[in-house]
Amino acid sequence: MGLTSWYVFDHTDLRGNFTFTNVPTFGPTFYEDETNLGSTSTLFVSREDREISIDLYDLFNSGNFLSLIDIKPLINGVSSDNNEDALMVLISNGMKHYGYRNSDIRSGWMQWRYIPYHDKQPGRHQESDLLNQIAFDIHVDRGVGTVDNDGWVGFYYFFFFDGAGRLGAFVDGWAFHCGGGGGLYDDGPGDLGEILNMVLPQFLAPIQSFLDSLCATAGLRAPGQRDSGGRALFDRFYLLPGNGSTSFGAIDPTGTPAPGIGNGVRPVENEVSLALLPKQKKPFSIPLDVVTQSLKMLKRKGWHISDSINPNVPKRTSAGDSFFEIRAYLKNKAKTVSNAEPSERPRPKTTKATKKAKKSR
Numbered sequence: 455m456g457l458t459s460w461y462v463f464d465h466t467d468l469r470g471n472f473t474f475t476n477v478p479t480f481g482p483t484f485y486e487d488e489t490n491l492g493s494t495s496t497l498f499v500s501r502e503d504r505e506i507s508i509d510l511y512d513l514f515n516s517g518n519f520l521s522l523i524d525i526k527p528l529i530n531g532v533s534s535d536n537n538e539d540a541l542m543v544l545i546s547n548g549m550k551h552y553g554y555r556n557s558d559i560r561s562g563w564m565q566w567r568y569i570p571y572h573d574k575q576p577g578r579h580q581e582s583d584l585l586n587q588i589a590f591d592i593h594v595d596r597g598v599g600t601v602d603n604d605g606w607v608g609f610y611y612f613f614f615f616d617g618a619g620r621l622g623a624f625v626d627g628w629a630f631h632c633g634g635g636g637g638l639y640d641d642g643p644g645d646l647g648e649i650l651n652m653v654l655p656q657f658l659a660p661i662q663s664f665l666d667s668l669c670a671t672a673g674l675r676a677p678g679q680r681d682s683g684g685r686a687l688f689d690r691f692y693l694l695p696g697n698g699s700t701s702f703g704a705i706d707p708t709g710t711p712a713p714g715i716g717n718g719v720r721p722v723e724n725e726v727s728l729a730l731l732p733k734q735k736k737p738f739s740i741p742l743d744v745v746t747q748s749l750k751m752l753k754r755k756g757w758h759i760s761d762s763i764n765p766n767v768p769k770r771t772s773a774g775d776s777f778f779e780i781r782a783y784l785k786n787k788a789k790t791v792s793n794a795e796p797s798e799r800p801r802p803k804t805t806k807a808t809k810k811a812k813k814s815r
Contacts, residue, residue, distance in 0.1 A: 456480070456505075457702075461497040461695050463722065466490045467565050467582070468497055471721050472695050476702055476714035484690055484731065499694065504731055506676050507698040511725035513668070514559040514588055522660050523590070525554055541607075541657050542592070548649035549594050549603070557591035557606075562723040563693055569610055570629035578626075584693060585610045585626060586726070588661065594646060596634070603646040605632025607654060609661050613669075619679075619687035619733055621672050623665035628654045678732030687733040696720065698727035 458477045464470040468488060485500035513519065525542040537543065546553045563586055566572060566579040579585070589608030596602050607630045614622050632646045673686030681687060696718040703712030719725065 456503040457501050457700060459497075459499045459501060459694070459699075461499075463495045463497070463695075464493075466493060466495045467567070468495050468563070468584075468695075468722060469565075469568070470723075472718045474695065474699060474714075474716055474718065476700060478702055478711050478713075484692075486692060497695070499692070501700075501729070502731060504678075504734070505729050506673060506732065507694060507727045507729045508668075508672065509697045509725070509727045510561040510586065511559070511697070511720065514561040519559070519664060522664065523555055523559075525552075527554075539660070541653070541660075544653045544657070545592065545594070545649060548653060549646065551594050551596055553592055553594035553603070555590050556593045558724075560587060560589040560608075560724045562587060562721065562726045564610075564723055569627075570608070570631075571627050583612070585612050586693075587723070592632075594634070601634045603632055603634035605630060605634075605646065605650075607650065609654075609658070611661070611665060613691055613728065615688065615691065618681060619689065620681065620685055621669040621688060621691065621730065623662075623669050625658050625662045625665065628658065630654060672728075673730055673732050676730075676732045677735070679735055688730050689733050690731040692729050694727045694729050695722045696725050696727065698729060 456479045458479045460475045460477075461468075461472050462474075463472045467490065479500065483500065484502055485498075487498045489496050521537055521540065523541045525540055525546055542554055563584045565581065566583045566585060567581040569585055587608050587610050589606060591604070591606045594603035607628070609625060609628050611623050611625045614624065616622060630647070630650045632650065634646070670685060673688065674684075676686065679687040699714070699716060701714040701716065703714050705711045
């Protein structure tokens with residue numbers, strides 16, 4: 455069973471907190487529409503039952519990703535970290551003071567018009583294009599009499615498909631905002647911004663590598679088409695607010711669930727899910743007229759094929775079903791080219807009439 459989800463946001467342009475309503479739908483095809491209504495906005499998504507989703511908030515707040523970011527806590531004034539290339543280790547080394555992440559990873563979406571570096575190149579994307587963010591707050595402890603540094607850093611990326619339907623992602627840019635560092639001079643740089651301008655561009659590669667791994671493994675356990683290397687192929691991707699809830703209400707006596715209604719746990723800037731529609735395996739099919747002509751040709755060549763083909767077959771509209779039923783019948787009732795070894799294939803009987811016909815050709 456598919457569903458239709460209707461989201462209402464408390465700000466325009468699909469921003470802020472939201473509510474959702476899920477309505478069960480039989481046999482839906484994907485459809486999406488968004489609208490601004492006064493100071494709010496809505497998103498309407500018809501979702502197919504083959505949809506698979508990945509909660510990006512859970513992904514980027516998992517240990518696998520946080521190991522790229524975090525520094526170990528101070529013990530007796532020293533942090534002994536095994537990952538010397540973690541972002542907060544690099545920032546701490548540059549500042550000569552202990553710095554750490556002090557928020558969860560915000561892993562939601564933002565329209566291009568609201569991305570911090572939008573004004574540097576406005577035409578880079580369409581104003582309403584959705585980019586994903588990986589953003590979090592940071593804090594740097596300073597010396598006695600020096601004001602600690604506080605701020606946030608963010609990386610922005612988007613998903614795409616190549617021509618075959620393989621999922622990809624591209625890190626579009628980075629941004630930060632910070633303050634502090636005033637008061638008495640200590641042995642660290644006075645401006646955290648100088649260090650972030652140096653460190654963040656270098657960290658685009660680890661972010662890109664993590665996204666590449668995500669894209670390569672997405673949908674591996676889902677049924678569908680694969681490329682020659684076993685990588686999943688998709689027809690479509692889209693983003694869903696929050697965890698992409700598919701919940702419904704209570705089921706009535708007829709077995710039909712009531713609409714599911716709820717509130718997003720986090721603002722949409724903090725949590726979204728990636729939804730994917732795997733490419734379905736297409737059944738091998740042969741048009742009915744080709745099957746009919748092939749059977750006539752085999753009979754002319756002397757193959758012993760029963761004429762009592764299931765009479766329902768020609769009435770079907772699905773060429774794939776028709777062919778498989780014919781093939782199954784032939785496999786059980788007659789020898790055909792597909793199930794006979796070359797040495798076992800019956801030869802057509804040669805009569806005097808056929809010998810004369812051959813000589814006259």
